[in-house]
Amino acid sequence: MWYRVSHCPAARCELLAPEMLLTVEDVMRLLCTLSRNKKMKAAVRHWKRGTFVAVTVAMFSGIVAGPPGAFVGFAAGVLLVNWINRGQCKPVPEILKMLSPSEQEKLFRQVNDIVRNLDWTDAVQLTMLVMGSEALQQRLLALLVGYVTKELHAEVQYGD
Numbered sequence: 001m002w003y004r005v006s007h008c009p010a011a012r013c014e015l016l017a018p019e020m021l022l023t024v025e026d027v028m029r030l031l032c033t034l035s036r037n038k039k040m041k042a043a044v045r046h047w048k049r050g051t052f053v054a055v056t057v058a059m060f061s062g063i064v065a066g067p068p069g070a071f072v073g074f075a076a077g078v079l080l081v082n083w084i085n086r087g088q089c090k091p092v093p094e095i096l097k098m099l100s101p102s103e104q105e106k107l108f109r110q111v112n113d114i115v116r117n118l119d120w121t122d123a124v125q126l127t128m129l130v131m132g133s134e135a136l137q138q139r140l141l142a143l144l145v146g147y148v149t150k151e152l153h154a155e156v157q158y159g160d
Contacts, residue, residue, distance in 0.1 A: 022115070024101075024108045026123035031107065032093035033127060034140055040092040042154035053077050089157060092148065107147060114139055 057080065061073020099107070114136070120126040130136045145156050 022108075022112060022123060022126070024104050026126070027108045027111045028096055028099075028104060029123070030127050030130060031111070031140065031144055032096055034130065034137060035092035035096070035144060037131075038141065039159050040144075041089040041157045042092055042095055042148050042152065043089045043157065053080060092144070092156070095148070095152070095154075103151070106151075107144075110143055110147070111140065114143065 055074070055077070057077030058070045058074035061076070062070030065072070096104075096107075115126060115130075118126070118129060118136075120129055130140065148154050148156050
């Protein structure tokens with residue numbers, strides 16, 4: 001749907017698309033709906049904490065048992081960290097709700113680049129449009145998976 005700008009002289013009028021308002025909250029809801037439908041979970045890896053634990057165990061073992069103890073201690077530390085981090089999957093919608101406003105804004109801009117050229121009037125219609133198009137879902141899911149893996153250093157899993 002197009003409209004003519006009424007405040008300019010007739011000779012200089014141009015056709016413009018109506019402003020489609022999309023808020024950060026709308027985008028977060030859309031991504032939450034999409035990730036909930038795909039049953040997406042993310043396992044956040046705490047690599048800094050893991051490195052600290054593994055090195056601490058290795059150092060203590062090295063002090064007690066020498067160089068072989070350090071090697072065995074490091075291996076035991078890595079196994080301990082993996083055991084501690086096991087089962088720390090969170091649903092992606094829950095993770096999205098915990099993002100800082102600046103991170104939400106970053107996601108908003110990326111989603112907006114994808115949906116900018118679509119024909120929709122409000123967030124409800126946009127959500128219906130996305131849920132009805134496998135291609136749009138795949139584009140948004142790829143964006144979301146890329147964001148979760150690169151920015152949050154998490155591994156995405158699907159299903160139960």
